[in-house]
Amino acid sequence: MSFIGYKKFVEEGDLVVAYLSRENMTTLIMDSKATYNNKFGTFKHKEMIGKQYGTKMPSHNGKGFMYLLHPTPELWTQVLPHRTQILYLADISFITAYLDLKPGSIVLESGTGSGSISHSFARTIAPHGHLYTFEYHEERAKIARQEFKDHGLSDLITIECRDVCKNGFGITNKVHAVFLDLPAPWDAIPAAKEAFKRTRMGKICCFSPCIEQVQKTCTSLNENGFVEIKMFECLLRYHEVKTIPIYTVTDAVASIKTQQAKKRKRKEQEDGNEISEELIISSSNNSNRESANNSSVSSNSKVKQDAPPNLYVSKTPTETKGHTSYMTFATYLPVLYDEQ
Ligand SMILES: C[S@@+](CC[C@H](N)C(=O)[O-])C[C@H]1O[C@@H](n2cnc3c(N)ncnc32)[C@H](O)[C@@H]1O
Incomplete structure (x- = not known):
């Protein structure tokens, strides 16, 4: 497959x-x-x-x-078995664009986790690029390796079980982009710097849920000579499309009157006095539309005829949820010829 x-x-x-x-x-x-x-x-x-x-x-x-x-990588992210927290599409697409990934890119990643972003990386860099991904949890590395194989990605992805904070990546002067989704990315930044292809510009992204991690990451990026350090947060706002009936001011006034009449009727019933049907009709007859919606006074055909037209609207939630992590990006500058 x-x-x-x-x-x-x-x-x-x-x-x-x-x-x-x-x-x-x-x-x-x-x-x-x-x-x-x-x-x-x-x-x-x-x-x-x-x-x-x-x-x-x-x-x-x-x-x-x-x-x-x-x-597809998009669908896989939505159905994959979670062995860790994973990256979702909003962040994945943003990271892919800001890391400047394209067919042929050589990418370094750690940790592999559940392989969510690895699948998207692989498709973007295919057919001639390569992803080197590192995961120190043995079982997770084993399952991810099998998944990459089953999904026809073995030629594009090399996975290694290794603690990159302690032992580095074992890669020098090779990659165009680095993605670190680790609890302490700052410990891996010096080794990541060594992995960059020395003759060209490269991009790094560190994915961290807490702002304190971002601060430490920025310090380390700065100390290791990275430039253009920027942090982003990608929030998603869903738009729910629905239809609502369009009411005019006359409709709204009539609707209020109908409600008031109904309330009065209820109250009078509670008090033991029956209210006549006429009262409701006379309270609501200012509005053809509203009275048409009132089944106690209208025939079905009238309801159809006078029902207010519908309008398509998009409704957004009042609260914007969706913080997954902060994305800290920086640029690796090529080593000048006489420094090499
Ligand atoms: C949040 S998960 C990564 C999820 C992944 N980005 C995805 O989209 O599925 C972080 C992973 O980093 C691994 N990890 C943590 N520290 C590590 C280290 N020092 N070296 C290698 N892997 C590490 C963890 O075992 C975990 O699987």
């Missing part, structure tokens, strides 16, 4: 992303003997094999469906 290319049809052994809804996706390894069950029904793998990627797949009883998607 390749994460850097596409194929048309689902085959035995493929990793398929089963898309049930925007918030509900899962991965399936195609096995003609297996069946996938979820709340929408039963899906036999053998019926998925041979289908085109992107197919809308009905469940066995025909009551539910899901889409069969080809894996």
Whole structure:
């Protein structure tokens, strides 16, 4: 299965992303003997094999469906098994752009963690670039190595189990960009500096959740001769699209009057006095639209005729959530010819 290319049809052994809804996706390894069950029904793998990627797949009883998607780094980030905190797309895309990554780039990364950003890096630098990634947790390194292999990325990624803060990277004069997602990136910065290709400009990014880490990182970057040190925070604001009815001022006034009349009626009922239907009608007849919405006084056809037109609006949350980490970027300057 390749994460850097596409194929048309689902085959035995493929990793398929089963898309049930925007918030509900899962991965399936195609096995003609297996069946996938979820709340929408039963899906036999053998019926998925041979289908085109992107197919809308009905469940066995025909009551539910899901889409069969080809894996991509974007989808993988949303479905991967979390072994650590991971990077998400907003930060990944920002980092990729600011590190100036492109096909052919040679990149250094630590720690590998769950391999979320590694997948995106690999696709960006393909087909001739290379990612050297380092993870000191043995089990995590082993699983990530297997995943890179299963996802057809072994030629693009070399993973090594190593404590980069204690032992460095063992790489000199080679890479164009460095990405550090470590608790103490400042301890790895001197070794990262050695890894940069000496004859060209390079970029480094350190990803840290706390501002105290950013301060230490900036000090170390400065002491090690990096320039253009900048820190960014990438916040996401979702826009929820919905429709709302458009009311005029007359509508609004009529609506208030109707509400008041209803309230009065309730109160009178509570007091044991029945209020006549006419009162409600006379309180609300200033508004054709509002009275049309009042089923106690209107026929269905009138509701349809006078219902207010709808307007598409986008609604944003009042609070902007989404701080994952601060991104500290800096530039590595090439060593002058006579310093080499
Ligand atoms: C937050 S995770 C990285 C997540 C990764 N960026 C992703 O998108 O999936 C940090 C990783 O750094 C590793 N790590 C911490 N200190 C390290 C060190 N000194 N050398 C190598 N890896 C280290 C941890 O084991 C952990 O897996």
